[in-house]
Amino acid sequence: MGGVRKTSAADTTEAGAKHHGPHGPSDTPRSPISLPDVVRCPRCRELKARDGFYPDRSKASGFKSLCKECDKAKARRYYEQSKAAA
Numbered sequence: 001m002g003g004v005r006k007t008s009a010a011d012t013t014e015a016g017a018k019h020h021g022p023h024g025p026s027d028t029p030r031s032p033i034s035l036p037d038v039v040r041c042p043r044c045r046e047l048k049a050r051d052g053f054y055p056d057r058s059k060a061s062g063f064k065s066l067c068k069e070c071d072k073a074k075a076r077r078y079y080e081q082s083k084a085a086a
């Protein structure tokens with residue numbers, strides 16, 4: 001029985017336990033970024049569920065900023081413009 005404890009070893013153990021603990025910083029593997037359930041479309045200014053947005057991997061949020069309806073309208077307009085230009 002030793003009266004002297006290795007505090008350094010205790011610190012390491014504690015830090016390791018924290019790091020590998022079940023309640024780590026990433027206990028929500030589904031969405032690393034906490035996003036609201038609804039997103040406001042900047043174009044039609046409507047609050048829509050994430051379901052109303054197309055996924056976009058290039059965005060930080062993982063979804064397009066415009067809702068599906070606005071994205072479709074934009075695509076249609078772009079298509080008509082390109083058609084008219086041709």
Ligand SMILES: [Zn+2]
Nearest residue numbers: 041044067070
């Ligand atoms: Zn919209």
